[in-house]
């Protein structure tokens with residue numbers, strides 16, 4: 285069994301309702317995100333590939349386009365623009381296109397924040 289992964293970066297703005305740091309979080313502000321997508325499978329005996337990385341990249345491009353340079357509050361079906369919901373949104377977006385999808389991890393490198401989604405029921409309050 286193999287794991288094959290690919291990453292993409294996106295820049296996005298959001299607001300959040302929080303108990304702490306409430307006022308600055310409510311204002312529109314931006315973050316740099318990095319998403320890592322992992323699929324699990326066995327290499328095809330003819331091609332030697334779990335999945336052609338070019339096809340992998342094409343699938344990720346659609347998800348990236350839905351998030352990059354967006355106001356995340358306005359992204360359909362995302363819900364509150366947390367890292368948890370971003371990981372779940374990317375999962376839902378890719379699940380139909382990437383057989384063997386195993387996990388989606390969203391990183392905010394500037395603050396060391398990392399969130400991993402392992403399946404479709406991981407979102408909060410948004411129907412899968």
Ligand SMILES: Nc1nc2c(c(=O)[nH]1)N=C([C@H](O)[C@H](O)COP(=O)(O)OP(=O)(O)OP(=O)(O)O)CN2
Nearest residue numbers: 300302305309313314315316365366367368394395
């Ligand atoms: N469980 C979660 N908690 C928080 C999330 C989240 O997605 N899941 N997100 C936030 C906010 O995005 C918040 O803006 C992060 O705030 P903070 O850690 O203070 O980092 P900065 O805004 O200072 O980050 P910079 O990129 O350095 O500006 C909070 N909690």
Ligand SMILES: [Zn+2]
Nearest residue numbers: 298300313315
């Ligand atoms: Zn934020």
